[in-house]
Amino acid sequence: MSEMDIRTVVRAFLAEHDPATTDRLDFLRARFDAGLAWVHFPVGLGGLGAPRALQAEVDAELAAAGAPDNDPRRIGIGLGMAAPTILRFGTEEQKSRFLRPLWTGEEVWCQLFSEPGAGSDLAALGTRAVRDGDGWVVDGQKVWTSSAHTARWAILIARTDPDVPKHRGITYFICDMTDPGIEVRPLRQITGEAEFNEVFLTGVRIPDAHRLGAVGEGWQVAQTTLNNERVAIGGQAIPREGGMVGVVADTWRRRPELRTHELHQRLLKAWLEAEVARLTGERLRQQLTVGQPGPEGAAMKLAFARLAQELSGLEVELLGEEGLAYDDWTMTRPEIVDFNGREAGYRYLRAKGNSIEGGTSEILRNIIAERVLGLPAEPRTDKDLPWKELAR
Amino acid sequence: MSEMDIRTVVRAFLAEHDPATTDRLDFLRARFDAGLAWVHFPVGLGGLGAPRALQAEVDAELAAAGAPDNDPRRIGIGLGMAAPTILRFGTEEQKSRFLRPLWTGEEVWCQLFSEPGAGSDLAALGTRAVRDGDGWVVDGQKVWTSSAHTARWAILIARTDPDVPKHRGITYFICDMTDPGIEVRPLRQITGEAEFNEVFLTGVRIPDAHRLGAVGEGWQVAQTTLNNERVAIGGQAIPREGGMVGVVADTWRRRPELRTHELHQRLLKAWLEAEVARLTGERLRQQLTVGQPGPEGAAMKLAFARLAQELSGLEVELLGEEGLAYDDWTMTRPEIVDFNGREAGYRYLRAKGNSIEGGTSEILRNIIAERVLGLPAEPRTDKDLPWKELAR
Amino acid sequence: MSDLLYSEIEEELRSSVRDLLTDHCPPSAVLAGCESREPYDLALWRSLAAELGAAGLQVPEEYGGAGASLRETAVVMEELGRSVAPVPFLGSAVLATTALLACPASDLLPALAEGARTAVLAVPLSTAPGAAFPSGVRADGNGALTGRLTSVADALTADVLLVPAVDADGPGLYAVEASATGLGVVRRTSLDLTRPLADVTLEGVPARKLAGADTAPAALERALLTGAGLLASEQLGIAEWCLGTTVAYLKERKQFGRALGSFQAIKHRLADLWLETVGARAAARYAADALAGESPDAALAVAVAQAHCGALAVRAAEECVQLHGGIGMTWEHPAHLYLKRAKADQIALGTPGHHRNALAGLVDLPGPVD
């Protein structure tokens, strides 16, 4: 399928569904059913089995026609993590049931992976899922869960076998966030707001039909989620000066009185790095127009985190006296992280999380060194021990 | 003993030994015998058992009187490494025999520690010393030996027991460099010159009287040598703008046409780091006016290497077209490393060795992390294995 | 060469201050304080000032002080940094007191020295040494002040404000009582939770002139230079807490079956951070000593200390957050208090870039001629 072909399909769709007169949700559902949600997905699941690269064309055509979008920032975990995992590992029933309302935004998703005792070493997680009839009963605690308070569903990994080494006793589930055994508590961050939550699971029941992948193979399934997360975090197409660098460059242009040679050199260096990262991402996307994301996604996330931190730190210094101020310490529960909607101090603090969430920069460097460069792993004592015997 | 006291001693010595009329070697021997060589050494061994801090006073007084010095750069290994080790671990006979001609420069020393297969992991060394009557027979290969071609004596570590873990089977010797089993080959470096040597030992005989410390305890003895080496490399008192920073600052001042804002910012940063390193070293010396050097010496060496590399790289860039030139690629065998006697390209290349020789910067960071900060060691598989079973 | 070590008396002082802070100012209390309406812990301030005499260390005995020096004052700053203690020490005991010591009028000193009252030098916290004399406030013929000053640290609880103002004779330094009519002190929301800022507005406020054109600019400059130099000690204290807390955490926290602190990449970063911290100690000590002795090298010593320590404290706090992982991003862990203080301190009294640039003039390394 070519760009020309896809444009024809979009126009035909628009001829039948006038964005100006169609209800938003109806429009989104129809778009999904027409295979224009994610064109590289299979027919019947919101796609056309077309090359991934054509999606940009579809989005642009629809936006030009004034079509509503599915507010992707609000449902980023569903789109970026749950969907590719369900597509790859889900049963036909699971795919039919979950993908459509996920994409239209009718059902928000969240991710129940990290635990207080299992951060970088995610595979050490201790949340237990115990078989009970045709289902499972889950008990444990998860943390760093964004959207938990608005989510209808969660992707969840839990330990189903404590007697085997940690990577082998994990199973991957779809968890109903309306289950009475789920308690969501806001987790306040250094920015003052509570973007994330702690989630306590007590006797939560999950039908076996909501298991994703085989019992004990949850770690492999989770790799798909995590690789896609890193691509989602670090791999968006961005225009030149997109993101944090644009904010700082804008201040620089508007405020000549703040400039010094020292800051100028740092700004030029950061601008250069941002442009190189942009070109790197672009080249990666050209390579990956088809296929699953590999460890290179980790590299983009690493670069993105470093840049966001460098630039936001620079911005506070550039502002001088104004950098001493903060906009608001009130505890709020935002649905969307918007770096640009707040002031410099917020960006500075929030960017600190970029090198922690979704895999710390340290873990990403390990991944690059071992999976890309092929350097030998460190001596490990924890890989072959049964989980229950691990040092904690 | 106070500064006043020591000044009295020096003046009395000068009254009896007029530098203008005394033969250089006679003067140096007399100075040693008067305890003015290294005042913190014991009486009879070139010292007065006085605080180490007073040495600066002695040196200044003698220099002011026009006295000859012992050309310390030519005999740095003897002064900085062999002497403190002999003082601490030597027998009375060894101290009497070796320290005086070492200090006067009549006998040059070198160090036979590193091997091609044992660099950072020095304790893995494979040069064998086998007991033979009242002596030892040594076979093996050493590398990175400066002054080997001019040296009369060497400090040597060799394996005397391959059946125990590597740190425990090493013994420390004084080796006669005129032994017929010793072959010295120059080792050319990236600068073009051959400042170091490879040393091949074939059936070299060492009397047991030239053993330093107990059999099998050579590793502990070598720690004293290495800590002193690091202090010798990184811990000299330097005036403001002493060393590499002064060279670059001088060029900067003389050549306004070469200046750019980018280089200016880098120069100011490097100047700042150099001044902080100078103050750090000064504070360390104030703390250590008595006592053995500890792991802090490693920190100074680390800082010194980083600065030398940063500044010498900057200098080449600053010179622009002139930085494309090199002074001389001829292979020479210098007795002294003089960063300032050559041009920028030489300094740039030679400084690369600063983070390798005498303990790589990586090893020094390990030392700081474990011995100063008390961070736990990495899992080690090599510590308890007999040396002969180690992976190589 | 200066004495870069701590004397026995200085170590005793440190130990008293640290004991006090350990008892009365643990991180949980600091965090709770930030969320209360009281910006400062004034009970702690009284203990520090009255019991330990910390507020008057640099004040001569004839004015009710301890007759010690800025070296000892720097030790207190170090400890306050280590606890991000919410007390107006920088504003009152350092900036205002130094300015007053350089003024002809000295009657305010005894109350400040004993901590009975606090004062503040009313300039934006971001003002660097060498800045032009502020022109935002004017004094009329009766000495009444009108104008505005923004981002003044420690002003909220100050009893007296020392206001640089311009009158018919030129620059002057005026004292304004906090209770004076026409004075407005309004709290700003500040990045640093533990050192609140305020904007000060003056509308014909009655004031007393402390210094005129001949001494006011020098008094202000001396205060700013001293503040910048001693802030380096505070930054050292911040860095040491961050390094120590991180090391302790990484010895305990296990992932992959071993302590995180046993991973070499982490070790090397901490070794580098330690090296910079050791450098900060030397630089901060040198600055304090040079200021105490009014050495001709003081301006250089301050520039070096601020440029190095200002950057280090931020780096140490950032590493502390990063190496604590998720927990370091939470409001309940104290790391953020240090990050916010360190970042604000980086701007306070001149950024590291500003101070590094000052070196160009001080050590004859001029920039290019454009």
Next chain:
Amino acid sequence: MSDLLYSEIEEELRSSVRDLLTDHCPPSAVLAGCESREPYDLALWRSLAAELGAAGLQVPEEYGGAGASLRETAVVMEELGRSVAPVPFLGSAVLATTALLACPASDLLPALAEGARTAVLAVPLSTAPGAAFPSGVRADGNGALTGRLTSVADALTADVLLVPAVDADGPGLYAVEASATGLGVVRRTSLDLTRPLADVTLEGVPARKLAGADTAPAALERALLTGAGLLASEQLGIAEWCLGTTVAYLKERKQFGRALGSFQAIKHRLADLWLETVGARAAARYAADALAGESPDAALAVAVAQAHCGALAVRAAEECVQLHGGIGMTWEHPAHLYLKRAKADQIALGTPGHHRNALAGLVDLPGPVD
């Protein structure tokens, strides 16, 4: 967006060049060549130019070239960088050929395109795009040249020198035969052992004018910009060799009973280096594509590529030496050939700082008004 990938044809070209270099230009041969009196491997040059047609890639077919583009030329530069190959490609096939392509006179092109002759653009290797037209050589009324040019790369073996000179009409570009009377080409001792430099003196040397005031400055600028842009590909090649060689060594070399490459601090440094190398590939590709298409973004693309790749190649070579430990400091290990090339390349055609500074004008990020 530009195509940042390599086409199949480009990959085939790369593979042919790499095969040739692997066979004829191993590190040992390069090192031996440096110590001989022959600065270049002219047999290798002939294979590269005649057999593979590499010298004429950017030359249109009508002038005997391959009619390909600068994208393919960049691929050759990458491979030459990876081998620090001692051939005059940059001087002849990039700088001189690009200048000639922008001149009205084109008769020199066929010989250059087939590699039968080599030419050189006679400017110091350190000349950056945007530099003022050189004024060191003057042409008299008969077109005879007098003057001096220093640090010219690839001049020692060049058959023709393209000399920028000033005559009565202003700037001009002149061709000088290497055999011409009055021409002196003297080798300098250069930091880079594999790209020798020479000083050129002209004393009334007969010359032929190729371009006058209307085209010479633009031809020179186009050559410098193209040279800088394609040098980024060479720097990428250097960095890739250094990274690959280091990774391979660290997988093998054992200390403390395990491969050095299994130590986490080493791994993290190499991961960072890899990330920068991936960035260099994207930036170098973008510059080559922008130059090939004469895109209005070319100046920016070149500045970005040079600023990034120039710094990266040095860093990669420095890490290569450091992580090889002592062996990396020896003359017999090839690492130093790359270090020296990388450091010289950092200065060649503008330093990273120069190119970063050029961004200020190109993307409207002006510096402070002093």
